Amino acid sequence: MNSNGEADLGQVVIGLNAVIVAIVDDQPKVLIVQHTQETLTAQHENLSDHSLSQNDRHEVLPFGPFYPMQHRTLESGLRSWVEEQTNREIGYVEQLYTFGNAGRDPREEAGGPRMVSVGYLALVQDTGPTAIDNALWQDWYRYFPWEDWREGKPALLDADLIPALRRWIDQAENSSQRQERYERTCITFGLEDTPWNDELVLERYELLYEANLVWEAQDPSHQSKSGNGRGTAMAFDHRRILATAIGRLRGKIKYRPVVFELMPPTFTLLRLQRVVEALSGARLHKQNFRRLVEKKGLVEATGKIESLTGGRPASQFRFRRDVLMERQALGVRHN
Amino acid sequence: MNSNGEADLGQVVIGLNAVIVAIVDDQPKVLIVQHTQETLTAQHENLSDHSLSQNDRHEVLPFGPFYPMQHRTLESGLRSWVEEQTNREIGYVEQLYTFGNAGRDPREEAGGPRMVSVGYLALVQDTGPTAIDNALWQDWYRYFPWEDWREGKPALLDADLIPALRRWIDQAENSSQRQERYERTCITFGLEDTPWNDELVLERYELLYEANLVWEAQDPSHQSKSGNGRGTAMAFDHRRILATAIGRLRGKIKYRPVVFELMPPTFTLLRLQRVVEALSGARLHKQNFRRLVEKKGLVEATGKIESLTGGRPASQFRFRRDVLMERQALGVRHN
DNA sequence: AATAATTATACTCATTTTGAGCAAAATAAA
DNA sequence: TTTATTTTGCTCAAAATGAGTATAATTATT
Numbered sequence: 001m002n003s004n005g006e007a008d009l010g011q012v013v014i015g016l017n018a019v020i021v022a023i024v025d026d027q028p029k030v031l032i033v034q035h036t037q038e039t040l041t042a043q044h045e046n047l048s049d050h051s052l053s054q055n056d057r058h059e060v061l062p063f064g065p066f067y068p069m070q071h072r073t074l075e076s077g078l079r080s081w082v083e084e085q086t087n088r089e090i091g092y093v094e095q096l097y098t099f100g101n102a103g104r105d106p107r108e109e110a111g112g113p114r115m116v117s118v119g120y121l122a123l124v125q126d127t128g129p130t131a132i133d134n135a136l137w138q139d140w141y142r143y144f145p146w147e148d149w150r151e152g153k154p155a156l157l158d159a160d161l162i163p164a165l166r167r168w169i170d171q172a173e174n175s176s177q178r179q180e181r182y183e184r185t186c187i188t189f190g191l192e193d194t195p196w197n198d199e200l201v202l203e204r205y206e207l208l209y210e211a212n213l214v215w216e217a218q219d220p221s222h223q224s225k226s227g228n229g230r231g232t233a234m235a236f237d238h239r240r241i242l243a244t245a246i247g248r249l250r251g252k253i254k255y256r257p258v259v260f261e262l263m264p265p266t267f268t269l270l271r272l273q274r275v276v277e278a279l280s281g282a283r284l285h286k287q288n289f290r291r292l293v294e295k296k297g298l299v300e301a302t303g304k305i306e307s308l309t310g311g312r313p314a315s316q317f318r319f320r321r322d323v324l325m326e327r328q329a330l331g332v333r334h335n
Numbered sequence: 336m337n338s339n340g341e342a343d344l345g346q347v348v349i350g351l352n353a354v355i356v357a358i359v360d361d362q363p364k365v366l367i368v369q370h371t372q373e374t375l376t377a378q379h380e381n382l383s384d385h386s387l388s389q390n391d392r393h394e395v396l397p398f399g400p401f402y403p404m405q406h407r408t409l410e411s412g413l414r415s416w417v418e419e420q421t422n423r424e425i426g427y428v429e430q431l432y433t434f435g436n437a438g439r440d441p442r443e444e445a446g447g448p449r450m451v452s453v454g455y456l457a458l459v460q461d462t463g464p465t466a467i468d469n470a471l472w473q474d475w476y477r478y479f480p481w482e483d484w485r486e487g488k489p490a491l492l493d494a495d496l497i498p499a500l501r502r503w504i505d506q507a508e509n510s511s512q513r514q515e516r517y518e519r520t521c522i523t524f525g526l527e528d529t530p531w532n533d534e535l536v537l538e539r540y541e542l543l544y545e546a547n548l549v550w551e552a553q554d555p556s557h558q559s560k561s562g563n564g565r566g567t568a569m570a571f572d573h574r575r576i577l578a579t580a581i582g583r584l585r586g587k588i589k590y591r592p593v594v595f596e597l598m599p600p601t602f603t604l605l606r607l608q609r610v611v612e613a614l615s616g617a618r619l620h621k622q623n624f625r626r627l628v629e630k631k632g633l634v635e636a637t638g639k640i641e642s643l644t645g646g647r648p649a650s651q652f653r654f655r656r657d658v659l660m661e662r663q664a665l666g667v668r669h670n
Numbered sequence: 671a672a673t674a675a676t677t678a679t680a681c682t683c684a685t686t687t688t689g690a691g692c693a694a695a696a697t698a699a700a
Numbered sequence: 701t702t703t704a705t706t707t708t709g710c711t712c713a714a715a716a717t718g719a720g721t722a723t724a725a726t727t728a729t730t
Binding site for chain 2: 716717718719720724725726727728
């Protein structure tokens with residue numbers, strides 16, 4: 001270590017990546033930025049060509065810089081940037097994970113500073129035009145089609161992913177590696193008697209990555225332009241960050257009442273159920289869901305009635321803000 | 336933004352703070368570094384005097400630098416540093432939180448770079464001499480005496496903390512602020528009919544901080560040298576980081592089998608129970624704890640018998656490593 | 671050697687929670 | 701009116717939980 005004790009720490013630049021989630025028409029949406037080859041190279045002139053590969057479109061998570069001079073905390077930096085860019089208040093922010101892997105940003109190879117980015121999950125109420133260039137609200141199952149079990153087990157699993165994983169297991173170099181691959185696959189993909197676990201989003205993505213079954217893992221010469229039906233790819237490690245966010249949110253709704261951050265001020269119980277289902281990717285048992293919600297005392301009736309439901313009108317509820325710290329939650333009871 | 340798009344991001348230095356936990360004699364221990372005034376100023380020559388205040392001893396969490404040139408990932412940087420410094424393998428590492436608050440490190444005021452530190456929780460099996468200067472294994476309830484309910488409700492609560500919090504509530508400027516303070520206190524400290532929630536470690540510390548009841552919150556002229564019986568203070572925001580770690584670990588043992596990372600290879604069921612109790616700070620019901628452990632299939636008998644238990648010999652168990660990804664856990668059923 | 675103390679472990683039982691479903695009520699559309 | 705659709709109240713068996721009692725196998729003490 002040198003005299004001031006720091007110079008050999010090396011230069012680091014901090015970025016903030018946000019997974020901004022909203023619900024539209026009972027679908028979970030994520031704000032995604034689409035760069036064409038032109039917009040990307042225009043922004044980052046020194047980006048090496050190889051890193052872009054043949055794809056002409058790149059989907060990335062919204063990225064914001066962190067200005068140490070202006071921002072007192074990381075979270076305030078994120079909040080001000082997201083609120084400014086999206087023109088809406090964000091109700092809930094949670095720090096997800098800090099990613100510091102070398103090679104995350106191709107500019108490093110060109111001698112740029114090491115990029116460390118802090119991933120955040122932000123929940124917003126509504127969607128609409130934002131000030132972010134080329135930003136679009138995309139269904140998150142576009143990137144993880146195997147995660148949506150609301151209409152039953154996705155066909156993709158039995159038709160493609162599981163057979164491909166079995167081939168990967170068989171191609172193991174020795175029996176202990178084969179055994180390990182097999183057990184991980186059983187646990188994450190619910191083979192044999194193991195049940196499907198909706199929280200293992202990241203673990204499943206990482207397994208597919210290791211088995212070379214997702215676009216990001218393949219070397220550029222084998223990458224097919226339009227994807228392989230195994231979900232839309234994202235640039236850098238952004239699909240990993242998104243998987244982290246989905247898994248964390250699915251876990252969190254089971255023990256904290258975060259769903260309400262995605263709801264309008266008043267709502268019917270069915271809308272609430274549809275939102276929980278959208279996030280967890282599974283159908284729930286209606287009557288039991290209601291029983292649970294009422295027992296936990298998370299909501300209170302407004303007295304008003306919603307009559308646009310098609311059948312019998314439903315009464316409207318609102319969230320009881322004062323239970324926020326009680327670590328109460330909905331719980332996700334299956335159908 | 337300038338031409339290369341980065342220069343105005345400002346210089347940032349990344350540090351790694353580790354909460355290294357082990358169990359000794361059924362007590363939860365944390366590795367703490369004690370600096371005297373001399374060792375501290377010797378290490379950081381440009382540290383301003385004010386920031387040290389009158390205390391002659393400063394307790395901090397072990398700190399390791401992150402070298403972007405050498406470390407491929409943040410976690411590998413942490414692992415190599417901790418393993419090297421403690422001379423033991425760490426079984427489990429979890430990223431806790433990234434703290435980037437301005438003013439965390441007093442050297443910033445002297446024109447130093449902004450310090451962002453990534454907090455990690457590391458669980459190790461045994462304790463013993465380490466290569467870290469002035470490092471000591473300390474009971475974590477030394478810093479949070481109100482969190483240990485194993486011998487019943489800590490007297491400190493009714494004798495000191497709760498009356499002081501009630502005074503703070505009464506001193507609110509208006510009724511809505513009073514209401515808010517009251518509700519937060521009820522929820523975090525289990526007043527009225529609310530039960531005590533062992534996971535709210537950080538929330539309780541933050542409430543005490545806001546109410547000016549912990550040393551770190553008081554301005555230097557009022558700080559008493561030897562502490563105030565409300566737990567030992569730590570330098571910077573390290574008691575917050577420690578609170579985050581304890582809360583996270585208490586939550587985690589309820590849904591993931593992380594306790595085993597703190598256990599020796601074989602153990603009796605009572606030892607396992609004592610460790611869970613040490614972490615969660617509460618006594619558990621013995622028979623039900625056993626039923627739970629066996630039902631979840633987390634352990635298997637080794638066939639051997641431990642006869643040093645004082646009474647009837649207990650059979651020894653080992654953890655079934657293959658359930659690690661199943662999201663099984665012990666659950667913490669109260670007594 | 672007898673007794674007490676200590677700890678492990680098996681088993682019971684009432685209560686609560688969960689999973690799954692039926693049926694009636696209140697509306698819109700045909 | 702009928703049909704479809706949705707909300708909402710209710711039941712019932714199975715499983716999980718909380719709180720015990722009883723017994724077994726030891727060491728420590730008298």
